[in-house]
Amino acid sequence: MSPRYAFAELNLDRAAHWRQDASGLLGLFESRGALTLLLTESGRVLVARQEPRLLSLPVMLLRDHFLFDQFSFLGTDAADAPWFALSLSVEQEQHWQAQFDAEALDLRSAASLLPAGDAGAAAYARALLHWQRNARFCARCGTRTVLSASGHRALCANPECAAEWFPRTDSAVISIVHDGERCLLGRQPGWPERRYSTLAGFLEPGESLEQAVRREVFEEVGVRVGACHYFASQPWPFPASIMVGFIAEAEHQPIRLSDEIVEAGWFTAAELETKVGSGELILSPRLSISRALIEHWCLKQLGREPRLDSPARS
Numbered sequence: 001m002s003p004r005y006a007f008a009e010l011n012l013d014r015a016a017h018w019r020q021d022a023s024g025l026l027g028l029f030e031s032r033g034a035l036t037l038l039l040t041e042s043g044r045v046l047v048a049r050q051e052p053r054l055l056s057l058p059v060m061l062l063r064d065h066f067l068f069d070q071f072s073f074l075g076t077d078a079a080d081a082p083w084f085a086l087s088l089s090v091e092q093e094q095h096w097q098a099q100f101d102a103e104a105l106d107l108r109s110a111a112s113l114l115p116a117g118d119a120g121a122a123a124y125a126r127a128l129l130h131w132q133r134n135a136r137f138c139a140r141c142g143t144r145t146v147l148s149a150s151g152h153r154a155l156c157a158n159p160e161c162a163a164e165w166f167p168r169t170d171s172a173v174i175s176i177v178h179d180g181e182r183c184l185l186g187r188q189p190g191w192p193e194r195r196y197s198t199l200a201g202f203l204e205p206g207e208s209l210e211q212a213v214r215r216e217v218f219e220e221v222g223v224r225v226g227a228c229h230y231f232a233s234q235p236w237p238f239p240a241s242i243m244v245g246f247i248a249e250a251e252h253q254p255i256r257l258s259d260e261i262v263e264a265g266w267f268t269a270a271e272l273e274t275k276v277g278s279g280e281l282i283l284s285p286r287l288s289i290s291r292a293l294i295e296h297w298c299l300k301q302l303g304r305e306p307r308l309d310s311p312a313r314s
């Protein structure tokens with residue numbers, strides 16, 4: 001079954017072997033079917049205005065305006081067409097948007113419009129280009145780097161250092177904590193009133209995912225967690241994370257709030273349905289794995305699909 005949350009499907013085979021094959025890659029780039037995605041420096045993605053799809057342009061339309069080295073290879077699609085990604089400057093962005101009747105959307109908006117595999121490709125391209133912008137200098141010696149492997153590696157230009165840098169992803173855990181009957185949701189400072197979600201946080205050095213779940217939950221709400229089971233993961237390119245979802249069992253229930261969580265509570269699945277239905281409580285959007293964790297837990301509790309739609313706005 002396809003995940004209901006965004007970015008976890010990809011319409012491409014990454015075909016990573018091509019990245020090391022410079023002449024083969026140039027052949028793909030020059031082939032008639034080669035396509036490219038266009039992204040802005042701020043990480044928005046160009047989407048066709050007329051229909052909800054990624055603007056995937058034939059590379060041949062852009063070859064006279066950009067260098068081969070400016071394109072990053074993403075992979076090949078089901079029809080074996082190679083896909084690339086290209087980052088546009090602000091001036092270029094306006095020109096190409098007008099040229100192809102496209103608009104630049106932030107990834108969350110794009111994900112709510114696009115087919116799931118397209119949203120995954122947009123997330124992949126955004127994360128890769130974001131890393132490239134932040135890998136321009138060697139983190140070891142400060143010398144400029146040169147991109148290689150079609151944008152998937154950065155090499156330090158200082159021959160005495162010659163460090164290699166690869167795209168990185170920051171791991172975060174996100175968990176639905178439950179006591180068998182109720183689940184624990186909280187609200188972070190800065191969130192809208194009544195908006196509740198599962199608890200999440202970044203991994204620390206030398207920490208396992210399960211340790212991170214137990215530490216984060218205890219730090220945020222003072223609840224001790226015992227067993228925790230992997231649920232699923234979601235690429236979260238804002239800018240470079242992966243959310244690793246867990247279902248975690250609470251060992252005791254009293255809540256002690258921290259600076260990170262301003263309100264928290266235990267809710268049965270039936271209470272969640274009632275409170276969400278009345279507007280007393282607002283859950284994360286369907287885009288997120290947080291929402292998928294809550295829906296999955298409620299489904300198990302209720303033995304049917306939970307009704308967790310907010311009341312329609314009048």
Ligand SMILES: [Zn+2]
Binds near residue numbers: 139158
């Ligand atoms: Zn260096």
